[in-house]
Amino acid sequence: MTAPARLAPPPRERIIDAARDLFRKHGIRGIGVDAIAEAAESNKMTLYRHFGSKDDLVVVCIERAAAEAEDFWTDLKAAHPDDPKAQLQDWVRRAGDFVTVAHCNCELLDAAAQLVESDHPARHVVEEIRKGHKRRLAALCRDAGVAEPDLLVDALTLLIEGARFNWRSAGPQGAAARFVAIAETVVAAFMAKSACCGSAGKAH
Amino acid sequence: MTAPARLAPPPRERIIDAARDLFRKHGIRGIGVDAIAEAAESNKMTLYRHFGSKDDLVVVCIERAAAEAEDFWTDLKAAHPDDPKAQLQDWVRRAGDFVTVAHCNCELLDAAAQLVESDHPARHVVEEIRKGHKRRLAALCRDAGVAEPDLLVDALTLLIEGARFNWRSAGPQGAAARFVAIAETVVAAFMAKSACCGSAGKAH
């Protein structure tokens, strides 16, 4: 068997997993490479042999998260083929899981946001991921027949990022727990805007 | 004149101002006491004479921000006496300023959210402020005749926190720039929920 140790994952994978976990929990600045190496049941030297620097490790972690996000969209489209409305509704539901479930890649992205102001090499990677999500979600809203798809995309973006933030700082008792109900209401409002009562209440 | 130096503010005030500014820009973990003292045109020793530790300084800064938030509500109610609907609409507009204008106390609160997981003494202070805001906003929504005031409060909470977060990481090009338009739409939708088309689109 030339297989590279299927039972115990190789150190590189263990390090990435541990890093992602700890970055989520403590933030990128909040955890040291020593702690990561130890949590990965490895050591600092092999960490630095695989990743030239902590910044490089961060980039790899974020790229890994981006790859998993790719699966998110694949699954979503596969679950409701040729039914954008159902996809949009299911997006809300699944996004809700991403907010509340601790083990999600999104928390890694928001940890990366701690790197603003200092031009961390991971910044533009995060930016690309954000753009990709936005583009896909916009296409989804457009296909679902929403009147102002771009505005709904921005609304959902603010809601989900706010939810992730709120969940971190306020916990399960905070507003983030009701993300799905809120997002569903907002989506419904945008859908109704082009079907039911045109200019609802507010004279614009 | 026994007045304590009206022209140049005393060191304590200068330190608090500098700290708030730098905490906003770099986050609490991202700036050192040395830099704060220098920015305040003071030095580390007087900083530690006034505030026993960096954590204490953080708490004072947040309490200062909370006091200013008190003014926010006072001004809002004074601007539209006995007109909760106008107050709610104006709340959205003013909240939008708090998102985009760099010099705002909210950024201090979200900087404080970097302290999650480690039970920083500032955490429960932030929690209290958050509760106060929520309570006042809920009362406002109720008085404005919103059908589900609590849900709208949570929605606006997620939107504004998401906007602050997004503004930091995505800048003026991101979704945060359209916060006001989004929030107005959401508010209108909640207002219409109790007036126009009852159960809009979604069978709940």
Next chain:
DNA sequence: AGTAGATGTTACGGGTTGGTAACATTGTCA
């Protein structure tokens, strides 16, 4: 068996940061 490559261990260097000690300086009030 033996060799090469990946991994583990220990120790260290240089930098930053929170916090303290000791002393000098300034300004105020009697």
Next chain:
DNA sequence: TGACAATGTTACCAACCCGTAACATCTACT
């Protein structure tokens, strides 16, 4: 003038953290 409090200056410590060097160990493949 003299005394006292607040402030400034310098130096320092201990802890932490990123990154590297040197050496030991293990594993795989021939």
